[in-house]
Amino acid sequence: MNSIATWCGAIGAIALNMIYPQESVAEGLTAKDFLVWDEPSQNSFLFSSVGMAAAIASQTKPELAQCLNDWYFGDKTNTRNGEILDFMGQYGGYHPTTVILAVVENACGEFG
Template identity: 45%
Template sequence: MNSIARWCAAMAVGCTAAINPHVSKAEGFTGADFAGWEVASQDSYIQTSVTMAGVVLTQVKPERSSCIDDWYFGDAQKDARNAHIRKAIAQYGDYHPSGTILAILLEACGAIN
């Protein structure tokens, strides 16, 4: 397969992926939707969200990012943290799960400003 054909195939795959609806699209995605996922998928979403919050904070407030790392990963309580976060997301099922996760991180580590 030559490079032009590969490029065309890659573009077709990329365009298809870009225009197909995704499970976690922002409009209308709520904690109730999240609650319908398998626990492994929920845990992955939570860990990705917490990790990304820590990464963003390393650029804005490096001293605050270590709090998130310590709180979520530090004391080998990640499973308990995930269960707590899942429960909160279910409790606030009308809200986007990322907002609930952010509220929990702010409660655990304080304001980020």
């Protein structure tokens, strides 16, 4: 990730997500459950998840982190959230993070 503003935004979102009530810790959470959350909660979860994926990738696969930065952040975040939510609707029985990982890897390549 190239910009300090992007890093700060990702860190801020992660920090907010850590203090926000964690609906995601409920046992058996599925993408179908996630789709009934309010939009700000969904957006926070998605931003934090993709931000964490990019932070991890920056330590192991910098080219993947750059792809995630280019693909998701900036003025593309709302568009990408919509794409991820569409996939959640198709794969409602899976955990939301599983769907997010699948979409991210489809867009930018595998982590492993």
